Amino acid sequence: MRSTPRTEAFPAHTPAAAQIFTTVLSHGPLTRSDMAGRAGLSAAAVTKAVRPLIEAGYLVEEAGDEARPALGRPANSVRVDGGRALFIGVKVTGDEIIALLTDLCCRIRVARHVPLRGREPQPVLTAVADLVQELLAEADGFGVQVQGIGVAVSGDVDRAAGEVRLSPFLEWRDLPLGELVEMTTGLPVTVDNDVRALTVAEQWFGAGVGLSDFAVVTVGAGIGCGLVVHGKVVSGAHGVAGEIGHVVIDPTGPLCHCGNRGCAEAIAADPAIVAAVRDATGLPVADAAQAVELARRGDPGAREVYARAGDAIGRAIATVANLMGPERVIISGEGLAAYDLFAEQIRDAFAASAFGTAARCDLLTRPLAFDEWARGAAATAIQSFIGGPPHGTG
Amino acid sequence: MRSTPRTEAFPAHTPAAAQIFTTVLSHGPLTRSDMAGRAGLSAAAVTKAVRPLIEAGYLVEEAGDEARPALGRPANSVRVDGGRALFIGVKVTGDEIIALLTDLCCRIRVARHVPLRGREPQPVLTAVADLVQELLAEADGFGVQVQGIGVAVSGDVDRAAGEVRLSPFLEWRDLPLGELVEMTTGLPVTVDNDVRALTVAEQWFGAGVGLSDFAVVTVGAGIGCGLVVHGKVVSGAHGVAGEIGHVVIDPTGPLCHCGNRGCAEAIAADPAIVAAVRDATGLPVADAAQAVELARRGDPGAREVYARAGDAIGRAIATVANLMGPERVIISGEGLAAYDLFAEQIRDAFAASAFGTAARCDLLTRPLAFDEWARGAAATAIQSFIGGPPHGTG
């Protein structure tokens, strides 16, 4: 039997140190004067912040011999030692659990997933605990301690309290998930909404690095949106934000489960597309993969459905851009498998609906690996571990 | 001839002092321990921050003899001395200029407005300069120095640079308005977008006090929206945000000047309403006042137009609520004169379209006096004068 995992504290005792560290984490190897510039600190402050982090092994000096400016003392780059700590990210969906072991740089070391039968908290918790134990065993193999667990769940999640307030997919309500997982694992647990977790991953390790205002739009079983404004992920006063799926695109459109007609989700989410393709073609299309295939083979009905979906997504994104003026929108999600089928419509609809300079916003697609959601969860765990102030603009 | 105005620096040398001051400014008279609690500082820090502000006359001790808890040393309340400094707020619209003299608490002392003939920068600047001179003369009468001028303009404004990048109403482009007004007045000038200015006024002096996430929606000649997220007004990466007017409500609706169909502005802004009422009734309705009157007298066509407008506004607000989860939405603007005609539809449409806990968001109407826009401009001037970090959550 394994002894209870021990976690250690991250040695960033000052806000500046945490800021320096996240800067290096996001922007790869940096020289000390680079850090000073990006973080808006003096060189002296950087030296003082970096030393304990190097001593603790979280940062390492790098023999940065690339493209020196040939004059003056060469700069010493510093980078994060990803192998210094491990984290576990868990994504719980309605029918499976995905769990990852990642390093401090959020690089995936091991991935596991198990199908899920029941949705009661009890069996789900047991399955999560089992997966976590497996990954902890793997971590032992690396000889590195796991410092935290992130759990991502769709729905209304209170990260600070570690509680799932309402998850329609899982039919959970007011579940102190963080506490429960903490009890079975003995590790610090961060619970967050899945889209927000993905947004954190993009902000720290992805296409949102260095941006203070951007959005992540996910297309798949549902349509979601994570927002970063003023350098921080938006949670909303009541814990819910980014509900782009229920932006009404066409008041005469199909009925949505929320009760309205023509929500983006009722037009462009996978179930809606499958249903619409079935309607249009009369064929017994069972899932999104079949719908995509049909469209790729040129079925006009199916193609039309995808065109409409792309239009809806583009207009939903334009709505976000008009309201918040992000610098970039990152489009992601399982639904991107069909991107070739609606890319044009998304861009056209966005261009037509974005108003004024909002149209300057940069649209970026990012194919979503199946384990990306769990990676988001790991990112929240890393965030909690490092603590300190939220990611700045640098 | 008056001597060149001299402005003084605000004596809040530490961020904590500025925070304390804005807390008192927004939350009225406060005892020192109240401030400490709200600002998250120690009592000692409050004492140290308050003293220089009292010495400089910006704060004054108040004989707060109301409802003492009967035990212990009575608390001394402190409040802002509004009369300590004056500010000028100017709102430039397509056909008139409104200028206000306000005190430090943004209370209006004197209001002036003049019609505007040309829209060229030159005559507008002259008119602004004349109005400002008049108000400076009034300020002399109070024996108090004017410490800054705020100018609010619709369109794309870069506050930091003091430039109007694009104002469709005024047909201005890349105009260094701040610099120009500063030259003619010798006072520090803050230039900002009109809706954002109004939002600042609500955040510091209105219904947004103490909220870290809220929205201001204005209904009138256009439909606008100011957003506060994480305690700061959202400006967007490209200077534009809150373009709620071009959220598409009904893709089959009337053509909007932006080129799309069924934008909120194309349904619910004054010109759209007037046009629709004309269409519906066949009467030569000239302006919003006549349309309102017609509807109030029970004309079914006009009533229907207002009902549709209310529905559009409610859905636009729900879109904002779904995306950013504000704690409150403040509805304002000249269009509120017709509030009785569409209040019900706004609330119904909002309730129907707001998803999940976003519906908990609190809808508040705030009748807009004609000079409220200029007051927003004054608020931005006050904000610039005080400097320091943006308004916190407290």
Add this chain to the structure above:
DNA sequence: GGTGATTCTTTTCCGTCGTCAATGAAAGAA
């Protein structure tokens, strides 16, 4: 009218953090 209890406020001391300016270090250039 003391004396004590209670609460608000101020004072004093102290630790922390980050900047400034000077110094040291590592290269290439002259």
Add this chain to the structure above:
DNA sequence: TTCTTTCATTGACGACGGAAAAGAATCACC
């Protein structure tokens, strides 16, 4: 070798805010 350039470190310093203790103002009680 010596100078120049750039990066990095050091130590002195000052600003800021917190902890704790003292002071102040009131009421309750004897």
